[in-house]
Amino acid sequence: MASTVNAPRRIPSDRLVGLLDKAPTAMAKVVVALVAIHALGPQEIRHQLLTGLDRPAGRLVVRRRFGDHVVYLDELTMKLLSDWLRARAERWPRSTNPHLIVTLVTAVDPSGPPVSKDGLRLVFRKLGVQPRRLRIDRLLDEAHETADPVRLMRVFGISDTTALKYVRAAHPHRFGPEPTQA
Numbered sequence: 001m002a003s004t005v006n007a008p009r010r011i012p013s014d015r016l017v018g019l020l021d022k023a024p025t026a027m028a029k030v031v032v033a034l035v036a037i038h039a040l041g042p043q044e045i046r047h048q049l050l051t052g053l054d055r056p057a058g059r060l061v062v063r064r065r066f067g068d069h070v071v072y073l074d075e076l077t078m079k080l081l082s083d084w085l086r087a088r089a090e091r092w093p094r095s096t097n098p099h100l101i102v103t104l105v106t107a108v109d110p111s112g113p114p115v116s117k118d119g120l121r122l123v124f125r126k127l128g129v130q131p132r133r134l135r136i137d138r139l140l141d142e143a144h145e146t147a148d149p150v151r152l153m154r155v156f157g158i159s160d161t162t163a164l165k166y167v168r169a170a171h172p173h174r175f176g177p178e179p180t181q182a
Contacts, residue, residue: 019127019134026080026087027101028123033077035131039138039156040071042121042131046114048100053081062157069157143170 019036023029034040040048044062052061058078060071073081088095092107099106101115124131142152147170149163158166168175 019129020080022127023123024126026084027103028126029080030077030084031101031120031123032127032134033080035134036138037074037077038071039135039142039158041135042117045101046099046117046120049098050100051098053100055081064157071157139166140170143167147171147174 020029020032023032031045034045035042038060040062044064048060048062052063053059054061055078058073060073062069062071088102088107092102095102095107097107097109097112099112099114101120103115103119106113106115106119120131124134139152139156139158142155143163143166146152147167149160149167152158152163152166153160
């Protein structure tokens with residue numbers, strides 16, 4: 001019998017409907033889009049620098065421990081980023097913080113810290129969804145669509161093991177039982 005204890009599960013679609021519409025600020029909308037569309041993790045979002053954003057090319061370079069990952073931004077995310085950058089510039093025109101996401105506290109801090117973990121948690125708490133679950137849902141959704149672990153690796157910059165985990169979860173009928181560990 002296949003073990004499904006660690007198999008990722010999708011968030012029910014009724015919980016995802018209108019999530020961006022419920023996000024109360026331009027910053028919250030960008031954060032939700034980066035997780036829900038591009039499957040970035042909260043830690044990556046917290047530490048993302050403005051210099052990683054190439055708006056003319058529609059790309060975001062995400063620094064990762066084992067190398068950079070290029071995120072190709074869709075039209076919606078580009079619009080949300082433009083809205084956020086405009087709101088950021090209007091609210092804190094003299095901010096020198098190098099991070100993409102800033103708050104009232106971090107925008108004016110001369111040391112340029114990343115947004116706090118609690119700052120991002122609050123965005124998702126208000127929406128009633130955990131960023132980890134939202135990221136899992138996005139990866140599963142793509143795995144359902146493509147069933148191609150190489151595509152998952154390229155699009156999301158995930159490892160082969162992780163990509164296979166999602167493809168197995170999305171298409172259990174295509175695989176035999178998961179190997180058991182002795």
